[in-house]
Amino acid sequence: MTSLDRRLDRVLGQERTFHDTCRTALAAMAEGAGERVVLGENAFASGADAEVLGYQLRSWAKELRDMPPGPLFFGRLDFDARADADHAGQSYHIGRRRISEHPSAPPLVVDWRAPVSRRFYQASARDPQGVEVRRRFGWAQGSRGAAEDLTGLEDERLTAGEEAGGTSAILTGEIERPRVGPMRDIAATIQPEQDDLVRSDLVQSLCVQGAPGTGKTAVGLHRAAYLLYTYPQRIQRRGLLVLGPNRTFLTYVCEVLPALGESDIRQSTVDEEVVRELRGRQVGAVDEPVAAIVKHDVRMAEVLRRALCGRIAGPANSVALREGSYTWRVARSELEAIVDAVREEAPPYAIGRERVRSRAVRAIQLQAERRAGPMNNVWLQKITRARPVKEYVDTVWPKVRPEEVLAELLTDAAALAAAADGILDPGEQKALLWARPPRSWKSAKWSAADLILLDEVSGLIEHPEGYGHIVVDEAQDLSPMQCRAIARRAVFGSLTVLGDLAQGTTAWAARDWPTQLAHLGKPDAVVVPLTTGFRVPAAIVELANRLLPALDVDVLPGQSLRRDGRLSRRPVARPAGLAAAVVDAVRAALGREGSVGVIAADRDVAALSEALASAGIDTATGARVAVLPATLAKGLEYDHVVAVEPAEIAASEDRGLHRLYVVLTRAVSGLEIVHSRPLPDELADPAA
Structure with a gap:
């Protein structure tokens, strides 16, 4: 063993001992949080304060208790003695959560979100930011946080001009580590440009x-x-x-x-x-494609606004309210002016209704006060509830439910035509009308798009939280x-x-x-x-980029720092042999590490699942192999993807090439394309 090896063993031993110390401190934190929930703090707090405090304590205790097992730190910063006064000569371990032996004690592990932790992601040999050494820790794959799982470390001496950068084996290994199960956090591997976005100010969208x-x-x-x-x-x-x-x-x-x-x-x-x-309120109906497109169109917002505001009307008569021997009257012209003024203010519908009510009551109040002096709240409440006032408000600004407004539009051609005049053409209006109208809005079955429209009307009536x-x-x-x-x-x-x-x-x-x-x-x-990109290999990204010119969007082509990865095609002579070829491709992928995703056009999924099951390949939830339709692939990643019949995926919908772009970019290690039909022109092998 060389002196360098002996030094590495010694340093690893020290870090493992420190990790055990952190583990003990974390256990004490969890136990202490539980005790505070039982015993309570600040017994002299008011009832409301005590309730809030209790909720905070229970939440804190639950977070510590439910913290997923794993390594407690992934990095360390050693500051130069000449760094700024707050950190000069200090060392900090960086992890996913702050850990300390006591709430007032210096942290053993600093939260990755703390201001000082930013230097772990941003410091470089060109700009050390006072960091003398940045250390990355290598943990065994799947580690649940046992100290012996700490298997390696890398030191970058930034003030000396040493920086691993893209050559860091630990960083590269963590980024490219096979994916099985749910998505992992990237706290240990955040890149500087990602860190800038993560730490953007709250007020900035x-x-x-x-x-x-x-x-x-x-x-x-x-x-x-x-x-x-x-x-x-x-x-x-x-x-x-x-x-x-x-x-x-x-x-x-x-x-x-x-x-x-x-x-x-x-x-x-x-x-x-x-x-x-x-x-x-649940989805109980499915729209025809044309109707769904119209309902999701932004023009529907104005149609709905017109339909709702169309219920506002002018007063039919003056308001006369008898009180004892007196009768208070508000002229029709004054009542019209109230409605017009509130319309002009354009408040939410429910607020507008209450403004109309309060201003009508105010008009009566002014008459009463000119005769008898100030009126008290009891009198005001009585006038507010009086039948003439209620009838006036219900006439000019009726109370309404979102379902009533939308159901009328979707069942009454005349009402829809009035609200959609100059906005939707006759064909679009016809697509919106229900073929078999329900007896009333109470028995209506709503589609997913209808619920979005109901939410729009609800928002016009009263703003949501x-x-x-x-x-x-x-x-x-x-x-x-x-x-x-x-x-x-x-x-x-x-x-x-x-x-x-x-x-x-x-x-x-x-x-x-x-x-x-x-x-x-x-x-x-x-x-x-x-x-x-740091996940999808360059060969796969470059293949997917071939589709971009056909997608009619202005985006920059993706790039990848990864030069590994596998890309292959498995052509099949006849469609009848497609399932067998997919089984072979999956077996080959299972010979490598990581998850396998078989992605095909929706209509082919059932047959492929059956073929894989017949071959003894487990595709149940949680298994290494997943079979899924192209329509559900977005946002997911698999180490190995078997893309089945790209031409079928592209032809399955109007934006099929966009869907195919998604499918091709789900692979983070290897992509195999299995096909019996010719590939789309954009993907055809130039050498063929």
């Missing part, structure tokens, strides 16, 4: 246009964790919401935030959030009306918008970000492109 494999989803989730850490009171007051495209995607990313110490974050889809706001921050993933696939639903919930908050225009697969997918951001209510959001 941000849009990340990310090519495949650039980590845009991870950036969004880590930004959510960072904002909660940095602005806890401002965020917790309104909450933080993560919106994904579907439940499959949310299941895939569900463990990232808990691993970063944040478990109290809502993760949902736009449709689920709308159902929640509509108090559980908003969030402090919303992370929106796969935002390019949102319709304008879905974007408006999000915008209503972010009026006083900010957004992190994540997406890739090239991966837009819905009929209403965005073609550019300025238009989409305007629909989201954040036209001034900064758009930042991420083009350099």
Whole structure:
């Protein structure tokens, strides 16, 4: 053993001992948090304060108790003695959560989100930022945090001009580590450009246009964790919401935030959030494609506004209210002026109704006070509830439910024509009308698009509660009306918008970000492109880039720092042999490390699943092999992807080439294309 080897063993031993110390401190933190929940703190607090304190203590104890097992630190910073006064000569271990032996004691492990930790991601030999040595730790794959799993380390002596950069074996190994199961956090591997996005200010809405494999989803989730850490009171007051495209995607990313110490974050889809706001009203119908496209069109917002505001009318008569021997009268002209003034102010419908009521009451109050002096609150409440006032308000500004407004539009051709005049053409109006109208709105069965429209009307009636921050993933696939639903919930908050225009697969997918951001209510959001990938190998990225000219979107081609990876084609002479070829490709992939995804056109999935099952290959949930339709592949990653019949995927829908672009870029180690039909022209081998 050389002296260098002996030194490495000695240093590893010291770090393993330190990790044991951290493990003991973490256990004490969890035990202490549990005791504080039982015993309570500040027994003299008021009832409300005690309740809030109890909730905070229980949440803290639960977070520590449910913290996923794993290494407690992944890096270390040693500062130069000449660094700024706060850190000169200090050493800090960097991990996913702060660990200390006592709340007032210096931390044994510093949270990756703390200001000093930023230097772990940003310091370089060119700009050391006072860091003398940056150390990265290598842990055994799948480690649950046992000290002996610490197997290696790398030191970069930044003040001496030494930096591993792209040659760091530990960094590269962590980035390229095979993926099995849900998505992992990237706290140990955040790159400088990603760190800039993660630590963006809370008030700044941000849009990340990310090519495949650039980590845009991870950036969004880590930004959510960072904002909660940095602005806890401002965020917790309104909450933080993560919106994904579907439940499959949310299941895939569900463990990232808990691993970063944040478990109290809502993760949902736009449709689920709308159902929640509509108090559980569920989808019970499916639209024809033409109807769905019209319903998701932004023009529907004005149609709905007209339909709602069309219920506002002028008064038919004056208001006469008898009180004892006196009769208070408000002239019809004055009542009309009240309605016109409130219309001009354009408040939410429900607020407008109350303004009309309060101003009518005020007109009566002024008459009464000129005769008898100031009126008390009891009198005002009596006048407010009086039948003439109620009848006036119900006539000019009737109370209404969103379902009534929408059901009338979808069942009454005349009402729809009046609201859609000059907005929707006759064909579009006809597509909206229900072929078999229900007896009433109470028995109506609503489609997913209808629920978005109901949410729009509900928002016109009364603004929903908003969030402090919303992370929106796969935002390019949102319709304008879905974007408006999000915008209503972010009026006083900010957004992190994540997406890739090239991966837009819905009929209403965005073609550019300025238009989409305007629909989201954040036209001034900064758009930042991420083009350099760390996960998808260059050969696969370059193949997918061939599709970009045909996708009609203005995005920069992706690049990859990875020069490894496998790309192969397995042509099959006849369609009948396709399933057998897929089985062979999967068996070959299983001979390598990592997960395997078989992705095909939706209609082919059942047959392929049956063929794999007959061959004895397990495709159950949680197995190494997953068979999934192309329509559910977005946002997911597999070490090895078997892409089946690309031509069929491309021909299955109007934006089939966009869908194929998604499928090809799900592979992070190897991609095998199995096909019996000729490949799309864009993917054909130039040498053929």
